[in-house]
Amino acid sequence: MPSNRFTAFALTIVVAAVATLSFAQDITITPDPALAALSPEEMVAKRQAIMKEDGGILKGAGGLSGADAVAAADHLITNFSNLTVLFPEGSAVGDSEALPAIWENNAEFQAILVSAVTAATAMKAAAEAGDATAYMAAIKGVGGTCGQCHQTFRHKS
Numbered sequence: 001m002p003s004n005r006f007t008a009f010a011l012t013i014v015v016a017a018v019a020t021l022s023f024a025q026d027i028t029i030t031p032d033p034a035l036a037a038l039s040p041e042e043m044v045a046k047r048q049a050i051m052k053e054d055g056g057i058l059k060g061a062g063g064l065s066g067a068d069a070v071a072a073a074d075h076l077i078t079n080f081s082n083l084t085v086l087f088p089e090g091s092a093v094g095d096s097e098a099l100p101a102i103w104e105n106n107a108e109f110q111a112i113l114v115s116a117v118t119a120a121t122a123m124k125a126a127a128e129a130g131d132a133t134a135y136m137a138a139i140k141g142v143g144g145t146c147g148q149c150h151q152t153f154r155h156k157s
């Protein structure tokens with residue numbers, strides 16, 4: 001099973017580069033192995049569906065608490081982890097709004113996804129601890145990654 005353990009050291013570099021997060025923590029990124037078998041057209045449809053779903057989760061997350069808040073954060077962690085394998089080179093097909101910059105500067109693109117998983121992991125920890133202030137801050141952190149990535153890596157529509 002493809003699973004990347006990011007050490008605290010590696011994360012510190014990512015966090016410093018992204019600069020929107022003021023904490024470092026261990027995260028695990030485990031994409032669904034079945035996604036690798038999708039055709040480029042299916043990859044586009046899948047990642048667009050995930051993006052839309054993330055928007056919906058983020059919109060509703062502020063009103064959640066307890067187990068529902070933990071589940072929302074878990075869903076975001078899964079979705080952002082899956083996005084790390086849903087942008088292979090050559091998958092800007094059909095109605096995709098993916099820009100070539102994704103493959104010209106893939107390290108930066110992937111780093112934003114890592115910071116999104118990191119923020120969603122902080123969101124989950126805060127939800128588990130019942131810390132509403134940290135929870136709301138983490139939601140804002142997740143939300144910041146959307147625009148940060150779209151600005152550079154997605155066609156303006």
Ligand code: HEC
Binds near residue numbers: 044058112143146
């Ligand atoms: C690491 C980069 C990245 C992050 C983070 C990211 N997006 Fe996207 N997003 C993209 C790219 C690239 C596309 C275009 C995908 C395509 O059409 O192939 C896209 C497309 C979309 C779309 C259009 C989907 C469609 O049906 O065409 C929506 C809505 C969206 N993103 C919402 C979000 C939200 C909400 C977040 C944050 C919770 C988010 N995105 C985070 C890169 C990102």
